[in-house]
Amino acid sequence: MRLIYLSIGWLAVGIAVLGAFLPILPTVPFLLIALWAFGRSSERLHQKLLNDPVFGPDIKRWQERGAIRRPAKILALSAMLGSVLLAALLGVCPPILAVQALVLASVAVFIATRPES
Incomplete structure (x- = not known):
């Protein structure tokens, strides 16, 4: 093990x-x-x-x-938003884009609600 x-x-x-x-x-x-x-x-x-x-x-x-530094939060949230925007600009199939956006939005809510250090 x-x-x-x-x-x-x-x-x-x-x-x-x-x-x-x-x-x-x-x-x-x-x-x-x-x-x-x-x-x-x-x-x-x-x-x-x-x-x-x-x-x-x-x-x-x-x-x-369970704390995340503010700069790390901003970077993570920006990267997630950029990922969805890039996928949209590249013409990713709408159902796949919707799944990506939903998953990343869920993760974003989790990150945004963590305490800051």
């Missing part, structure tokens, strides 16, 4: 690293998955994520208060 959790953790870290450079991929949610997986497989890697100078504070805010 330990190997499975380690694999999940490293996969999530890899996706998070991509997300740091690609605006369409979120970073912190994948780091939270990695934190969960490393918490079940490697205390050293778990602590390393929590103590990371860049992402550690955001992870701790989420764990302690």
Whole structure:
């Protein structure tokens, strides 16, 4: 089981690293998955994520208060709106566009209602 959790953790870290450079991929949610997986497989890697100078504070805010920084909220909400607008401009089939808009609107409501840190 330990190997499975380690694999999940490293996969999530890899996706998070991509997300740091690609605006369409979120970073912190994948780091939270990695934190969960490393918490079940490697205390050293778990602590390393929590103590990371860049992402550690955001992870701790989420764990302690479910809080998201305002700039991160604005970036996430803007990226979601941009995604729907781009899909519309590219002429995505209306039913698919409607599903995309509904899913992203649901996620946007969740993000917008989280406390700010």
